[in-house]
Amino acid sequence: MAQMGRPRTFDRSVAIIQAMHVFWEHGYDATSLSQLKANIGGGITAPSFYAAFGSKQALFNEVMELYLNTHGRVTDSLFDTTLPPRESIELTLRRSAKMQCEPGHPAGCLVALGLLSACTVESKAISQPLAEARSLNRAGMVACVERAIASRELSPTVVPEALATVFDSFLLGISVLARDGVPLKQIDDAVTQVMTLWDASSCAARKSPAR
Known part of the structure; x- marks a missing residue:
């Protein structure tokens, strides 16, 4: 039987806001995975990042949707x-x-x-x-x-x-x-x-x- 993964320990909606601020401050290309991991949920691992968001590009797409529906x-x-x-x-x-x-x-x-x-x-x-x-x-x-x-x-x-x-x-x-x-x-x-x-x-x- 496959072992279940650890439950998520951070609020995903809050994490999107935190990621938005990182991309907003540094721009997409200059924002590293390390910066994102360090600034989301008080710090998360790479496996947690990919499990929650899929990729940096997918996360940015979510960030843009949030930005355009709020600040934008x-x-x-x-x-x-x-x-x-x-x-x-x-x-x-x-x-x-x-x-x-x-x-x-x-x-x-x-x-x-x-x-x-x-x-x-x-x-x-x-x-x-x-x-x-x-x-x-x-x-x-x-x-x-x-x-x-x-x-x-x-x-x-x-x-x-x-x-x-x-x-x-x-x-x-x-x-x-x-x-x-x-x-x-x-x-x-x-x-x-x-x-x-x-x-x-x-x-x-x-x-x-x-x-």
Whole structure:
């Protein structure tokens, strides 16, 4: 008769959060199995790790699902069509800045910092969901700009992809600022400044003659 394995001595849901913080702090490639084992459940063995999570890649996939359903929801306003388009983008930038600077987890954004370069087959597989999440946010911003153009809040001469890229670049850049310890107040003030680009195009829309 096969001998039963030892019962798990750690809370798996808590372990996923602990692993998320390790990946968030170091990125996927730089995070070693040793780091994960040491930071999960107060320290676990390799057999316990593989029995619980299967592999580093499988664990990261679970981590990403958790992140996108919790911290990553700061971008939800991009897809809320009940909000004015400008407010949708501004809320996303301010909420993301607040989340990335708050205590209790590593600074920055896991979607932006988790893995940018894909050099191996494994890292390419890992980078895909991160790239998809970033692409989804860009598409949300484009949709906001398109809604504003359709409602004549923005000038019809505005190129949706171009203006959306400005805000998306700012959103991704928040991660570096947060990691460098730039105060939230400074980043929040910068959000106010970057939104004047929207207002400049909005002024042009108001000045343009009605069709």
